[in-house]
Amino acid sequence: MSRSTIDLWVGLFVLMGGAALLFLALKVGNLSAASFTESYTIEARFANIGGLKVRAPVKVAGVVVGRVADIRYDNERFEAVVSMAVESRYEFPRDTIGAILTSGLLGEQYVGLEPGGDERMLKAGDVLKITQSAVVLEKLIGQFLFNKAAEAPQP
Amino acid sequence: MIRNIGARVIDGVWRLGFASRFLFLLLRYSGQSFLRLHLTLREIYFSGVLSLLIILVSGLFVGLVLGLQGYETLQRYGSSEALGVLVALSLTRELGPVVAGLLFASRAGSAVTAEIGLMKTTEQLKAMDMMAVNPIARVAAPRFWGGVISMPLLAALFSAMGILGGWLIGVAFIGVDDGAFWSQMQAAVDIRYDIVNGVIKSFVFGVAVSLIAVFEGYDCEPTAEGVSRAITRTVVSSALAILALDFVLTSFMFRG
Amino acid sequence: MAHREEKALVDLRQVHFAYGKREILSGIDLTVHRGQLVAIMGGSGCGKTTLLRLIGGQLKASAGSVTVDGQDMGQLGTEALYALRRRMGMLFQFGALFTDMSVFENVAFPLREHTDLPESMLRDLVLMKLQAVGLLGGHALMPSELSGGMARRVALARAIALDPMLIMYDEPFAGLDPISLGVVGQLIRRLNDALGAASIMVTHDVVESLSIVDYVYFVSDGRIVAKGTPDEIRESKDEFVHQFVHAEPDGPVPFHMKAAPIGELLMGEGGQ
Numbered sequence: 137m138s139r140s141t142i143d144l145w146v147g148l149f150v151l152m153g154g155a156a157l158l159f160l161a162l163k164v165g166n167l168s169a170a171s172f173t174e175s176y177t178i179e180a181r182f183a184n185i186g187g188l189k190v191r192a193p194v195k196v197a198g199v200v201v202g203r204v205a206d207i208r209y210d211n212e213r214f215e216a217v218v219s220m221a222v223e224s225r226y227e228f229p230r231d232t233i234g235a236i237l238t239s240g241l242l243g244e245q246y247v248g249l250e251p252g253g254d255e256r257m258l259k260a261g262d263v264l265k266i267t268q269s270a271v272v273l274e275k276l277i278g279q280f281l282f283n284k285a286a287e288a289p290q291p
Numbered sequence: 292m293i294r295n296i297g298a299r300v301i302d303g304v305w306r307l308g309f310a311s312r313f314l315f316l317l318l319r320y321s322g323q324s325f326l327r328l329h330l331t332l333r334e335i336y337f338s339g340v341l342s343l344l345i346i347l348v349s350g351l352f353v354g355l356v357l358g359l360q361g362y363e364t365l366q367r368y369g370s371s372e373a374l375g376v377l378v379a380l381s382l383t384r385e386l387g388p389v390v391a392g393l394l395f396a397s398r399a400g401s402a403v404t405a406e407i408g409l410m411k412t413t414e415q416l417k418a419m420d421m422m423a424v425n426p427i428a429r430v431a432a433p434r435f436w437g438g439v440i441s442m443p444l445l446a447a448l449f450s451a452m453g454i455l456g457g458w459l460i461g462v463a464f465i466g467v468d469d470g471a472f473w474s475q476m477q478a479a480v481d482i483r484y485d486i487v488n489g490v491i492k493s494f495v496f497g498v499a500v501s502l503i504a505v506f507e508g509y510d511c512e513p514t515a516e517g518v519s520r521a522i523t524r525t526v527v528s529s530a531l532a533i534l535a536l537d538f539v540l541t542s543f544m545f546r547g
Numbered sequence: 548m549a550h551r552e553e554k555a556l557v558d559l560r561q562v563h564f565a566y567g568k569r570e571i572l573s574g575i576d577l578t579v580h581r582g583q584l585v586a587i588m589g590g591s592g593c594g595k596t597t598l599l600r601l602i603g604g605q606l607k608a609s610a611g612s613v614t615v616d617g618q619d620m621g622q623l624g625t626e627a628l629y630a631l632r633r634r635m636g637m638l639f640q641f642g643a644l645f646t647d648m649s650v651f652e653n654v655a656f657p658l659r660e661h662t663d664l665p666e667s668m669l670r671d672l673v674l675m676k677l678q679a680v681g682l683l684g685g686h687a688l689m690p691s692e693l694s695g696g697m698a699r700r701v702a703l704a705r706a707i708a709l710d711p712m713l714i715m716y717d718e719p720f721a722g723l724d725p726i727s728l729g730v731v732g733q734l735i736r737r738l739n740d741a742l743g744a745a746s747i748m749v750t751h752d753v754v755e756s757l758s759i760v761d762y763v764y765f766v767s768d769g770r771i772v773a774k775g776t777p778d779e780i781r782e783s784k785d786e787f788v789h790q791f792v793h794a795e796p797d798g799p800v801p802f803h804m805k806a807a808p809i810g811e812l813l814m815g816e817g818g819q
Contacts, residue, residue, distance in 0.1 A: 142336045143329075149340045153444025156451035157490070163473070164379050164454060165482040191484065200478075409646070418643035421603055422705075423632040424660045 354456020442497025
């Protein structure tokens, strides 16, 4: 069977399609960041996670080092358990503090890690000892009003 | 009246059953058609390459419109740098697969139905069968796979073209910061979550549209009128199938 | 041509066939021997084409047996059926050429599908077949560029591409001008003799058919009403055959489809 112009066109078409997929993967999706790199899981318990969602970023010093992999509720300790997939190339001391923070005033919530000074590093499956829950805006406002009201009668 | 509805329902169920059996046969005989790759290549040419122009041009225009409208809305909230995110997410998740699928159905799907319907009307399928050549293996399967292979590539091209269109409007004309456009997009678009899911969607649409197109052609009444009705049915059922499947897939893929 | 006392190539015994409740064929007996060219004649819608479909295995008889080359068509699986069909050729009513292929590729189609011949040998074979139907010069044309008669001849070349033992013709003369009609008729006869095959022709063209065939079956209302050699048919005193051969508008061919008397139908509706 001889080669025909159809083969050329199909080849060109497949190349273009492949290029488009590559463009989407590299330029739009930024393949290099976190998606298919190896990671290990650490857990943290929070009294309140606020509006944290699965796949929210995990940041250290503002740099994304992983993603929230799973959020579940521990019915015995009445706490939220957040599993985070952290890229294998990053290591953190065992006394790292986990906190749920908000980017900007109304932005999305993420988990911020604050490395401590321990010599030993966190391993896969470890649980963060110290955590800081999300700041819930309603509570904050409520507290503020309550304080104001408490102050008011003694000018 | 009620009897009429009942008859339609029974007819619909009957056709669904036949379509399932058809899909089974199609898959069963696909091996034979893959052995002779040039048949499938030919169909990729007819359904993929010939749809290229309409896909690229439409993708560009959809991107341009998204860029304009998105900018209008975003700049009210002072976050026009998020334009890249908006354009990229709407294209890779939804518009790319869906609009490319709809265009594909009306450009390539209808052509496949017309071709097979015509072959049926002029007894070419029966003649093939009498020559001991299975028409499902020789005619239907290559067209089916040609469509299934073309569709994700076309959807990717559509999305890529659309993002370039959005960039053209946003960055080149309106003057959104180029760096912010891309970096915000890259931070927000996840490969597995957004892009791979979009490709899966377009693949599923490709299977649906190709199956409908091939089946309608194969099942059509062998008259000129029957063929034209089959073409209409192809376009209508493909559009409905794409939109319904999109809803189902979206609710599975993008929850939480 | 005399009947040879060997096993018939095609043998139909008491074949019945019905679409749903509507009986198309009822009790057909038909035999075709090698080397014979047999015509099946009858008015439109009498079940002639159905008969061909049964012999080709595209339809299955509701009752009775259809035997081709000793194999019962009703019992064959897909594989065996396809193996048998490789040794059959069929010419469809309007040729049924593949519209997206050239004349050459159309004739080459069965060879490409069923053999692994090298390209040069395949080319020689195809050109020989085209030569046999007198269209060697048209091998590069597309089917849309052919006249009706030429398309029929190309389809004939395609039908004999694999040197079949049995060739079937579905209305080979329909819609042809008198010259093409004569050409196609002579081709059918010549090819049958050259290949030593058997041929079955479904037609309602009496004059042309009687001049080329060996044996004729007349079908009416799902039954064989008359049969014989062309000479016997021409001499026949049978009313139906006489009407058909001489194209008389009135005769035993029923005008009405089989139904209950109209009065009874009307009464029946009213009575319930």
